[in-house]
Amino acid sequence: MGKQSISQPSAQTYTVVDLVASAVEGRIRIPDFQRPLRWQWEDVRRLFDSIVKGYPIGNLLLWKRMAPAETIKLGALHIEAKQFDEGWWVVDGQQRLISLANVLSEEGMHDERFALAYDLHDEIFVRPSRQEEGHIVPLPVLFDLQRLIRWFSKEHPEASESLDKASMVTRAIREYQIPAYLVVQDDEEILRDIFDRLNSYGKRLNKAEVFSALYPLERSDTEPSYRFQAIAENIHGERFFGIIDEITVMKALLARRGPNVKREIRIEFSAERTREPRDFANESQTDFYNKGMDALLRTVKFLQEDANVPHFYFLPYRYLLVVLTRFFSHFPEPKPRNRNLLRRWFWRAALTGPGVFDGNWDKAARTLSACIKANDEDNSLQRLLDKSSAANFLTPKLIDFRPHWAEGRIILSALWYHSPRSPLTGQPYDRQQLADAIGSDSSLRAVLPKILLSEPQHHRYWVANRILVLEEEVRDDSIAETINIYRSGLTSNWPIFLDSHAMNEELMLTLTQGDKVHFLEGRQKLIHQVVEHFIQCMTEAQLEDTPPLDSFDLDEMDEERDDALT
Secondary structure (H helix, E strand, O other): OOOOOOOEEEEEEEEHHHHHHHHHHHEEEEEOOOOOOOOOOHHHHHHHHHHOOOOOOEEEEEEEEEEOOOEEEEEOOOEEEEEEEEEEEEOHHHHHHHHHHOOOOOOOOOOOOOOOOEEOOEEEEEEOOOOOOOEEEEEEHOOOHHHHHHHHHHHHHHHHHHHHHHHHHHHHHHHEEEEEEEEEEHHHHHHHHHHHHHHHHHOOOOOOHHHHHHHOOOOOOOOOHHHHHHHHHHHHHHHHHOOOHHHHHHHHHHHHHHOOOOOHHHHHOOOOOOOOOOOOOOOOOHHHHHHHHHHHHHHHHHHHHOOOOOOOOOOOHHHEEEEEEEEHHHOOOOOHHHHHHHHHHHHHHHHHHHHHHHHOOOHHHHHOOOOOOOOOHHHHHHHHHHHOOOOOOOOEEEEEOOOHHHHHHHHHHHHHHHOOOOOOOOOEOOOHHHHHHHHOOOOOHHHHOEEOOOOOOOOOOHHEEOOOOOOOOOEEEEEEEEHOOOOOHHHHHHHHHHHOOOOOOHHHHHHHHHHHHHHHHHHHHHHHHHHHHHHHHOOOOOOOOOOOOOOOOHHHHHHHHHHHHH
16 A cells, blocks of 8 residues: 555745744754755845746745754754744755845855845846945845835935835835645655655656747747846756856847847847848747757857867857857858868867957957858858967966966866866766856856865966866865875776876875975976867867868869860
């Protein structure tokens, strides 16, 4: 006989005020079978953006049972909770509830994941300003009406004209209603079963199906930014590429139809549009978004599989993605030779940078996009290659490594091309592992721990002191010691593991003996070799960039040769 069923859960709605109060007093608890908190700052920002806009954020499922008196941890909050005869144990909604409680409390705001403020000028959620600015209000202040009044009347009287606007945002957050189902059930195994089914059972809509459902008709009242966000999420769901920012998605879709990526998106299909010619001029708005998404998806696939850029945060320049989207819009399936040449162009352009375009990214996108002409694949690619000469680029500097700089991202792509391996399994990491480990942290600090906690003088920003490791349990206070701990488990794979991270036995011995300088200098040389090899493979600067053979008129060439002989 199967497990007993449960009565239908009772459905109620709770305001954000009610839920935050329940969390802070300790009524809300997290069962031990819940997954760890995975949301990052961007996820939290989007949650509050949805709340203020009145978008649904999903239901909660709570398990009603006794909760003992204990010290509990919710995100960054440490709560001395009393006993509750009817505690609320979270079955579904952990990330949302923890985010609400932390963002709207003073203690939680000290954690960078939950540090959120509202910019009353731009009407967007931002990170709190380090300078006192009256129009940027921290969320704990915005959530408390009395504190909000003091904020404007005593602390920032110069911004008092914004009080009404701030009060509207306060009410929108405090009064927002969230549906919740409360389950009464003593058997924890049943709750585990419910949790598993919520997270893995059944066939869910994929991202593309969700996108199609959002835009089934030609509608002009749907915010473009919302569509761009849906496109970015779809692509990440398909390719584990990370979330492309909305501005880059918009420019990529505009580039499909014309090189000027600075034109106004809101009048692209209106009568106000200028007479500037458009490619795909007769397409509908629905086609504009759907076919743009298809072209962007092909672009990401090319970046990952041909150009070895696994993640959006490894992309040296965003304008290159914009140009590639235009190319793949006109030429969805390039000839094999042209696909190879396109990879050469991409990396030559990445190494050259926007300096030849006065450092202006929009100018670079416009100039390069103008090289791409409909029904002219071969010459479009040759024009792109002419704009990025193989003689004009330099190897990135390894002694001033910053992961968020273009040079740093080129180095990261080179290290990824070298197939870094896990110290736990000895197997190469894959793109999904990389995307999961990065989350929304564009700084990449979490996946690039230091090998030495303190570098010798003059070695502070050397790439040799960073290692690409994706497992949380490995990234502890002493990565060098941790790697050695896993050495016995890797056995014969140990030399292969070391090589995959540009290290060897001799360097590890040097490190073990405490000779930090020789370790860093030796590893820097190995990384230099890895980067040089990557650049040579990607740019093939020593080879001719001739177009595909079928682009030549061989009959005409034979005639010219015969004429020369007569």
